[in-house]
Amino acid sequence: MVDAAVHPAWTPDGPNLVVHADNLEYLAGLPDGSFTMIYVDPPFNTGRAQRRQQTTMVRSAPGEGDRIGFKGLSYSTVRGMLASYDDAFEDYWEFLAPRLAEAWRLLADDGTLYVHLDYREVHYAKVMLDMLFGRASFLNEIIWAYDYGARARRRWPAKHDNILVYVKDPEGYYFNSDEVDREPYMAPGLVTPEKAALGKLPTDVWWHTIVSPTGREKTGYPTQKPEGLIRRAVAASSRPGDWVLDFFAGSGTLGAAAGKLDRRFVCVDSNPQAIEVMERRLAPWLVETDRDGVPVATG
Template identity: 30%
Template sequence: MNLLKIDTMKQLYFGDNLDIMKKLHSDHPEGFIDLIYIDPPFNSKRNYNVLFEDIDLKDTKAQKEAFSDTWSNVSYNDTLMEIQELDLDLYKFIKALDEIRISKSAISYLTTMAIRIHYMHKLLKKTGSFYLHCDPTMSHYLKLVCDLVFGINNFRNEIVWCYRKWSASNNRYLRSHDIILFYGKSNINTFNVQYLPYSEGTFKRWKGKKQASEFKDGVRVHQFSTAEDSIGTYMPDWWEVSIINPAAKERLGYPTQKPIALMERIILASSTENDLVADFFCGCGTTIAAAEKLNRNWMGVDISHLAVKLIIDRLVKPYPELKQQEIRKNIHVDGFPKDIASALELAQNTDKHRVQFQDWIIEFMIGGVSNTKKSGDGGFDGYITFALPESEKRKGIAIIEVKSGNVGIATLRAFMNVVEKQKADIGVFVCFANQVTSGMQIEANNKGKIGNHPKIQIVTVDDLLDGKRPSFPYKSETTVYAKSTTRLDKEQKESGLFD
């Protein structure tokens, strides 16, 4: 992490953003980021799930938690003590809230956010800018946190992002805006003035020309148009940008996805080409996609395999295959195994090692979906779909089994029975190369083929690290993220700050 090439950076980190920021600050104490935008959880007391396309499998569940926005069970005392050593005023503020009638969930959330905002401030250049996206649930408290961290004199704007919604409420006005807090690291933060087109009436009146005024004794006595074309009116801090239409191509099905037009507006205002833009809660990567489109360098962090995989696909998939390979080579991912030694460490020597190892293999390396419903033997670890001829009127299904420990012919046979039980088209069995025996290969080959592709495929971790992937009759399609924003968790009544 201490060999960052900032002038050509396209960097994704998988892991806890606090750990990553601490390491970055240790390596670069002077600050090196031009613009940070974050859209963190809002303390809404909801669990957000991503949806997957419907498939006909008996032992799977078509959703997986993208992130939990529930903080009541998060311990914050250790973090609060750490804040005391970093910023005494910030500690006193949160401690004072902790001693009055505010929920422990709210204090936990503020503590978690405060220490992260502290390190984001440290990572910014002196000319850097910070945008914090929040909703009315905690925006007023986060404003005070940011005032303490950045200094109230470095507060620039409370941006109101307005959008149309088609829901209704019987006892209040319709909630249809978010807040974006904008701060500079200092009084010399980068800012490029943005303009909006004139209203139709104003444009007609002045015929698209710049306006000028004549003053006498400090009073305007005459206003007229010049010969110079107008570039519009100064952009205010009230933005009307449409939310993403559920049927839009931009829609990825990721919860809380923001429109790319919103991110482009922020990036154009507070950075220039080749500047470094960072998002430490990058989710489905809208900030990253906008930065790439606008020729900025970028850095993204997320704690989800799904998010990191989706961001890479989002950047790569619009292009032909050769261009995809070129783009992938320029994207660096930190936090995942890069060789057999680190893969073995993940599989055997880390907390919750088996699940983390499975998720890395299935979701990141193969591009499938982990099966959250599986319990014990007899199920399968994940799946991926692939296209079949239109005459089939369905998609092909490959189920995936990942083994991190000892395997043999008996283990493989048990998996083949699951493939038959699930009526899957293909079975993909993943293990380390030194575990594969000639007997296992013969057993797999005896199951025949689907076209020219083996029905049962033994794919080693070594193969995956070398860039090899399972073989399917037609092009495989990652099944993560159906084109929907419906949450499968039951809508919970919104909790108050004092609950």
């Protein structure tokens, strides 16, 4: 584990890392284009008091004004409209937008970002990502459907999460469906026996149960996501030996999936409980390091 006080000397041929740090501070010290795949599961509740801060802006000439987005375009008008519609938006933008901007910078030219959200916040992040990456870079909205939890009686029960998928370069991103585990056909009798035995490629709706409360995969960390879910994204959007990143790492599911698929990983979290869980869970793929991130002899 690397303490936040000293950023590790990350290098392409360095060890896998579990980093205890404020993610925005840590990401700023990493070089551009370092990761082929980034997966994040950000919280909605930033822990900050809500506030209204309406800013009225008009689009100005190139190089003028104080809020310029990617490609020189200003999106302040949209931001102001949304902030006036929902007073939680301004806080969420201030918290998440700079971290997503860092994700764009850190992605390799053929890289892919997966942002895992639920129905209450996905619309906020979609607007941000369209602005930061450009709408042409939007690849998919994956629906993770599951069947566990309380049963609502006054509305349709919410049994899905959303995963927004954006690529750095819409003309040159890496994606290999041959590496993805296939799944059974829902109606195997409608296809040939050969196809039924092979299974089908997943669509943008992923049926996968949650982490079993009594299963071996369970770490006890809240919000833990199933390894099979993240494995699918890692397998499709990175190659063996590629670097992958999760800067809201939690229980370290990305690291576990990456280690088993021979990818290299950096997992960042500010929660000491998360670091303890990850150090245990990811031990097979971690090398003991000193405070500067330099590997040291053990045993």
